[in-house]
Amino acid sequence: MDQTDAIKLQGIHGSPYTRKMLAVLRFRRLPYRFIVNWPQNSDAPGNPGDRSDLPKPKVPLLPTVYLRNDAGELEAVTDTTQIIRRLESEFPTRYVVPNNPVLAFLNYILEDYADEWLTRCMFHYRWHFEPDIEKAGRILPLYVRVDLSPEMHAAQAAEFTKRQIDRLPVVGSNETTAQVIEASYLRFLQLLESHLQSHPFLFGHRPASSDFAMMGQLTCLTHFDPTPTRLCESLAPRVYAWVEHLEDLSGYEVEDRDWLGESDDLPDSLLALMSEVARTHMPQLMANGRAVAERKEVFRTEVDGKAWVQPSFPYQLKCLRWIQQEFRSLSGEDQASASAILESTGLAPLVDYTPGGPI
Ligand SMILES: N[C@@H](CCC(=O)N[C@@H](CS)C(=O)NCC(=O)O)C(=O)O
Incomplete structure (x- = not known):
């Protein structure tokens, strides 16, 4: 078996990152096998015993x-951003990273915003308001296994709901931050809606990894959880349709010239989305970076001019450093072009700031 054989992907329908990864595989026309539940659970329906030989990831995350x-051995890999980059280098068609390095860098920032900020909106709306809690608690355990007995279903719904609500503060959703998160979701919907009026995707006429990252989080926000779904239906009908559209782009034909051109001025609507990253994701990413570097367990800052407090999160310092590495890997000329865009959208501090010293 080699890399051209079907790629095994383990995940679950309620996981935004699983949906992101599946949509990328479909668009890229890479053959895959979607395994719901852990391969090692040999009693799960449709899960043959030989899957128990599959390696385990260092940190169990969805998707794996x-x-x-290089030695031909199967590895369990997590983190969709890195998996997507690895697949770009292994399969040379229907790329999802723009070929222009400056656009590729902007795409990286928007992908991080979706994976790390929009996911807060997702988790907050899923576990904050009663109707959303009730639906998620009742349905999500059945995504793991539909044939749970009524007793098991009730027990798992209660246990899962409690575990997820207990995790709300960990991802930064609390009484101080709730309104900031909700206002940012509304602005994001309106900004994306406005971009979609003249562009089918963020970077032109073909989808990039950041489109799939946003779509993954939106599968929950606009198509599962009742409160944010209602907001999307009324404020952003194009976004609603776009999410379904991105789910399966296997029949969507693309060419290299479908990316925004190097010489094109970037659309104002894309720049407005970048400014939104500067308004929300950037300040907390930097404050978190400082706190992790100084070994502080909690950080406080302002996001959109309002108080923000949450436990610090080492993974997000890595995210900040990865963004900075992407910037430094650009040629001098491309760094100058990227800097001009960062400057005009308020994002310049993202690459200038080095918590814990230079990389
Ligand atoms: N940055 C990772 C995040 C993956 C992630 O956090 N997945 C969630 C599910 S959506 C997860 O596995 N959480 C741990 C758990 O559910 O136990 C990626 O892009 O793949």
Whole structure:
């Protein structure tokens, strides 16, 4: 078996990152096998015993993708952003990273915003208001296994709901931040809606990894959880349709010239989305970076001019450093072009700031 064989991907329908990854595989026309539940659970329906030989990831996260390393051995790999980059280098068609390095860098920032900020909106709306809590608690355990007995279903719904609500503060949703998160979701919907009026995707006429990252979070926000779904239906009908559209783009034909051109002025609507990243994701990413570097367990800052407090999160310092590495890997000329865009959208501090010293 080699890399051209179907890629095994383990995940679950209620996981935004699983949906992001599946949509990328479909658009890229890479053959895959979607395994719901852990492969090691050999009693799960449709899960043959030989899957128990699959390697386990260092940190169990959804999705986990099984890929061959240079020695031909299967590895359990997590983190969709990195999996997507690895697949770009292994399969040379229907790329989802723009070929212009400056656009590729902007795409990286928007992907991080979706994966790390929009996911807060997702988790907050899913576990904050009663109708959303009730639906998620009742349905999500059945995504793992539909044939749970009524007793098991009731017990798992209660246990799962409690566990997720207890995790709300960990992802930064609390009484101080709730309104900031909700206002940012409304602005994001309106900004994306406005971009979609003249562009089918963020970077032109073909989808980029940041489109799929946003779509993944939106599968929950606009198509599962009742409160944010209602907001999307009334404020952003194009966004609602776009999410379904991105789910399966296997029949959507693309060419290199479908990316925004190098010489094109970037659309104002894309720049407005970048400014939104500067308004919300950037300040907390930087304050978190400082706190992790100084080994503080909690950080406080202002987001959109309002108080923000949450436990610090080492993974997000890595995210900040990865963004900065992407910037530094650009040529001098591309760095100058990217800097001009960062400057005009308020994002310049993102690459200038180095918590804990230079990389
Ligand atoms: N940055 C990771 C995040 C993946 C992630 O956090 N997945 C969630 C589910 S959506 C997860 O596995 N959480 C741990 C858990 O549910 O136990 C990625 O892009 O893949």
